[in-house]
Every structure is written in structure tokens, then in C-alpha cells.
Amino acid sequence: MASRRAQPLLRRLSAQLTPTRSVTYMPRPGDGAPRTVTLIPGDGIGPLVTGAVEQVMDAMHAPVIFEKFDCHGDMKVVPPQVMESIKRNKVCLKGGLMTPMGGGVSSLNLQLRKELDLYASLVNCFNLPGLPTRHDNVDIVVIRENTEGEYAGLEHEVVPGVVESLKVITKFCSERIAKYAFEYAYLNNRRMVTAVHKANIMKLADGLFLESCREVASKYPGIKYNEIIVDNCCMQLVSKPEQFDVMVTPNLYGNLVANTAAGIAGGTGVMPGGNVGADHAIFEQGASAGNVGKTELVEQKKANPVALLLSSAMMLRHLQFPSFADRLETAVESVILEGKYRTKDLGGSSTTQEVVDAVIAKLD
């Protein structure tokens, strides 16, 4: 199967968009039995875009059954039946969950990640053929540590007017995220892994992260490894993004770098991604900015479903249904290439439903 990197290039060269599989995939008997996947529509534009995925899956007759659950960002904890369902099905597709400001409610997104130990968050930022952006040749995968770092949630007020927040970095978590990043690069034919850090200032914390990355790098001699300071990294992303391949980062920097990379490649409305742990995986819009959307988007039903559609293609591959994944991806990319049906963030004015109908029409 052609490598992920070559696919956009091939598609640009050939006028037709056909799946580039030369040798067929041989399943085991019984692999076609439908898999149950937990579906959390979420808040804001979440129900719109997850509805889009349901429609497309239906049209493809994909062997996926969705178990829908109602979950909103202002709930105090994730409902136990949702947790149980995800633990049973092992795969979940989710729309954005709003995290309320202040108020002492901890983010449901974080709760899900901590409870299921989804320690790696992955966002694939790449140029979509036909979508004009300021930067070309972008094909970056940002792998972000998801459980500790600055988001440990350990804050307290020392005296009135002075607040402390603890950032925790452990060797265990840094090592496993580094291992995941290199393993991902190895399995996906990626050439280079870049560690993003601020170890010149936070010598012990980010120093520990870097040490773990270096140790793991030595076990993969075929993959190049380098390190970059986070402020320089952001500067390079906006001027020369083609130099980056796979990036591994701690929690907070990962958030910023992923959103920046998604922004330069076309916006967070089109970048797929997900969170994965040893046993479970949750697929959602890659970068977190705008995954709940503004109220006008919800009212006018103009949210961009592309990110979640591409994430569901990732999910289909994860479930070992590569042919359905290829068909879905091809259909979405040809709709973007054509340019007739694009939502507002891509420069058009279509509604979500129009884009979905266009994708279904392009499914072969």
C-alpha cells in the first residue's frame, strides 16, 4: 500500500482520485461482522458533525453500529454507562465537549482521557489537494502527551492573590509517549521525529522529557531525531513547515503546536485526529480549537464535517476495515478538490448537509 506521504502527491498527479491499492487486503473469516462503536455527539456543533458521520457510514453500509450516548460538557462527571460502553467497545467517536470556564467543573475531555488512560493524542495536519493555504508541503503529525504535564489540575491558592499550579513530568509517561511516537513513525514510514520542549528554562521538567526521548531514539536508528525549543518551533511552523514530520511534545506545548499546525494546513475544521491508549481509542476532530463551535454555526447548520469524517476514516482503519476507509477518504478529498461544497471556514458557504450529500454522492 502506498505510504501515507505519497498519497497526496499521487492524487495531485493523477486527475482521477482512485484508491491506490495494488495488492488486495485479505481478511479473516468473520471480520465483516459489524463492530459496535460508542458515539458521543457532544455539545455545540458536535451533534451536527456526528450526524454527518452517521449518514455517510449508513450510505457506505459500513459494518459499524453506533451506540449513542448523551453527554454534555457541563455535567460533573462522565456518566458511568458511557464509560462502561467505551470500555466494552474499545472504540469511540466523539464530537466536541465544551469545557466551561472557571466554575470548578473539571473538563470531561480530561476525565475521559485520565480514566481510560488515553495517553497519546494524535493530530494529522496535511494540505488537502485543492484547498488553498498559505503554506504548501505540510504533512505533520503531532503526538502529544495527554495525561500529565501542565494539565495535572493541581492548583491551590497560597495566600489571597497568589496562586500556584503544578506541572508534573514523570519518566514513565514521557517514556511511553516517546515510544508511541517512534513506533508510529516506524509503522507509518515516517523519517524524522522532533521533540518540542523548553528545557533551557524548565531544566528539570522538560529535561526529563528530553532524556526519555533520547533514550527511545537510540533504539530506532533508522529514524532521525532532533529537538527544538517551543518558541522557535512555532516560528518555524509559520515560516518553513515542510521541515517537520512527526513531532512529540508534552501536554501544553502539544496543544499549541497542534493548533498552529492545523491552522497553517487548512484549519482545525479539516484535520483528523484522536486519542489512543493501550486498550482504547477515541476519535474526534484533531485539534481542539473550534470543536464546539460558535452558536451561529449551530443555528445555521454550517459546521465543517470534514475533520470528523476523516477521523472516522482513521477509525475504520483502526477497526481493520481499510477499504471502507479508503472510499470515505477518497470521497471527502474529491469533494474538497472540486471546491463546490465548502463550509465557511474553507472559504465557501455550504451547509453541513450539503457537504455530506456531496460526499455520499462521490462514494463509489
Add this chain to the structure above:
Amino acid sequence: MASRIVKRVLQNRAGNIFSAGGAFPSIQRSFSSSSDLITATLFPGDGIGPEIAESVKQVFRIAEVPIQWEEHFVGTEVDPRTQSFLTWESLESVRRNKIGLKGPMATPIGKGHRSLNLTLRKELNLYANVRPCYSLPGYKTRYDDVDLVTIRENTEGEYSGLEHQVVRGVVESIKIITRQASLRVAEYAFHYAKAHGRERVSAIHKANIMQKTDGLFLKCCREVAEKYPEIKYEEVVIDNCCMMLVKNPALFDVLVMPNLYGDIISDLCAGLIGGLGLTPSCNIGEGGVALAEAVHGSAPDIAGKNKANPTALLLSSVSMLRHLELHDKADRIQNAILDTIAEGKYRTADLGGSSSTSDFTKAICDHL
């Protein structure tokens, strides 16, 4: 008991900040009339520093800016009074003049002394770093319509340097946000916005996750915003901010942020307009001290070869002039620089041309 003492200290500090009635002490100085000469401290720095400092001096001379320079150099031995290579006299000079310009300084590697930038920051209590980022007409980058100012809190936050190893393999780093520092930088941000005719101030935060720390920062910004009803105030989560900056930088005007986010966002904005070689920067300290600086490195490989680009230091000196309220001189010099770059005939190597530092400086002087 401890909290009462802290409260009293905070109130005293707050009194000092607001006693000048919102105007910053720089205006009250006795030499604010343009006919008097203002003494300013100049740190040429290392590497290309002396050459570009010479450019600045030349441009100021031709433009007849009423500034006389007091030059100080980084010493070769550690001064025990400051525990760094910067001497006590240099720091006293800045404290006395209240205005300074600093070239790039390379901190020598080794132990037993503090980094030069850290020394300056701590000793002069430089609490806000201001970087105006605007697209230079004539120097094309992928972004043409950038016109924003990033104001970053410079003393606390994630860079407090308080880290320790709890047990083997577990490290904690402490991020501190105080009401006093947040109020100070918010006050400066709104004052700057008002003084420079800016319409909007956006506070950048991650208060949905770091509720108490960034929440406190936001509360302070809101308090200050109420005192400036003519300036629009909004709050943007940092991941949204990053995305919006790379998609459409025209959405932002003045950004005020805590330390870490400020570091990243200000470098991102510098990247949008062409890199650190073109970005001016100014550090504001307590008591109206302003130290403008060039944030790029000292480039030892091109030092002494007359190839360096003095734009960053020149634009920083322009922001220094604006701080001194010498707006007409500042405008003249800024326009001369922008015209020279826009014209395209004289450009240094990093902008794609082949002029030398002295040619470029001369072209600017001709444009004055």
C-alpha cells in the same frame, strides 16, 4: 498574620502604580522637554552588537534626536555584587537614566553566574515585554496584514524556575500567578493601548483547564478593563488564538498574556512578519524604566563583517523614542526604515539582498 503582611505590601505596591493617576512615571521626568538632552544607556552587546549599535547612533545623529549615549559593555569577570558579567555600574546607569537600548548578548557558558538577561530582568524588575509586530511593506512574507502588539508578563508564571525532583523519575515545576503582577501587566497593556490609539485588548489564557491560575490572571484583566471603557476587551483561549493567528492575524490588536504563552505567541508573531531579525522589543520595568532590545542572537559568524541587519535594533530604538514621547522623531525614523526596505535597493543578506550594514544605514539616513 502572614496574609495581613502580604496584604499591606500589596497595597503599598498598588499605591505606587496608581499614584501617578494612570500616567506612567516616565512622563513626570524633569527632562521631558525636547530641548534637553536625554541620557540613555546603551549596551552594544556581543557579536554583531557593536556594528548595529553604531548604525543606531548614526541614524540618531542624522535625525538629530536629543539623546546622548552612555555606553556600557559586558565585563569579562563576574561582578560579585550582581553575580553576573554585568557590572553594578551598568545597572545603576539604567536605573538612573530610566531608558536604555540593548544589543544581543551571548551568555557565556559556565556555572557560577546568572544569565545576563535574567540579571537585567530581576535587577531592573522588568515586568512587561512589549513586541509590536507589523508586516514590513516591501518585505513579502506569507502574511501581509499583521499589525498587532504582544505584551507578555515577564517575571512569574511558568518561568519562576522553581523545579524539584519529587522522587526519581518524577519532576514538579511550579507555575505562579500573583494578583499584583497580573494587575501590573494588565494596567500597562491598557495604558499602552490607549496611548497608541489601539482599539482592542485580548487576554490570552487557558482558564478552562488551569482554572485558578489563569482564572486569576483573567480576573485582574477584567478589573483593569472596567477602568478603560473605550477599549474593547475580549478573552481568547490559547489554542483558538494560535489557530486564528496563523489563519487570519488581522483579527488581533493588542494581546496580553502570562509568561509562557507570551513567549510562544510573541515568537509566533515574529515568525509571521519575517523572523527575529526584524522584530523590535521593549521591556518595561517598575518606576518607568524602559529597556529596548534586539531579540535576535549575536550571530558570531558574521560579526565584524559589515553584513549584519540593523533593522531589529533600529526598530527597537524607535519604540524607545515612543516611550519617551518623541513621536515625531520616532515616526521619521520608522518611515525611513520602512521606505528603505520597501524600495528594495538596499537590503542586507538575510532579507535576500547583498548590501552591507553601512550601505543600508546610509540609505536610511538618506531617507530621513
